[in-house]
Amino acid sequence: MEIIYSSTLPFEAERIMAVAVYCSDGRYGDHLDEFLHERLGLPRYDRLALPGGAAWLSWRSSTSLSHHGLVTEQIDFLVQAHGLRRAILIAHFGCAYYARRYYGDAESFLPTQIQDLRDAADLLRRRYPALHVETYMARADGDRVQFLTV
Numbered sequence: 001m002e003i004i005y006s007s008t009l010p011f012e013a014e015r016i017m018a019v020a021v022y023c024s025d026g027r028y029g030d031h032l033d034e035f036l037h038e039r040l041g042l043p044r045y046d047r048l049a050l051p052g053g054a055a056w057l058s059w060r061s062s063t064s065l066s067h068h069g070l071v072t073e074q075i076d077f078l079v080q081a082h083g084l085r086r087a088i089l090i091a092h093f094g095c096a097y098y099a100r101r102y103y104g105d106a107e108s109f110l111p112t113q114i115q116d117l118r119d120a121a122d123l124l125r126r127r128y129p130a131l132h133v134e135t136y137m138a139r140a141d142g143d144r145v146q147f148l149t150v
Helices: 026-039 053-057 065-082 096-102 106-127
Strands: 018-022 046-049 086-092 132-141 144-149
Touching (some): 046 065, 053 106, 065 106, 086 106, 096 106
16 A cells, blocks of 8 residues: 555644544534534544434434334444443534425424424433433634534
């Protein structure tokens, strides 16, 4: 194998013991990193990014029981293998996953997104009583993204 690039960032082996579960929408990626780094004080964290994010941990919005189980298994792995103590669940306003699943505008499925975040948090708290779970909603406001507690 040939080295084609070397990162300029130093590798830090110490785990932070936190996971962020959020939508894979690339428009929010840098904003999510900034929020997690600057506001929540997480210099590094495990990432579980997929369309709809925490929707996959909710029975209501997961596309199937097998998909729900697969994402739950991924969280199980991360909790056990990486010793997670904290989980951050972030949804974003106007998510295309919800728009496709519920055929409405962003305002119409916002209550479902919020309930899914709460259901996902409840699921994680039941499975892992020692895990500190936080929920947030991201929303574009002009050229900025705001984060609200849920």
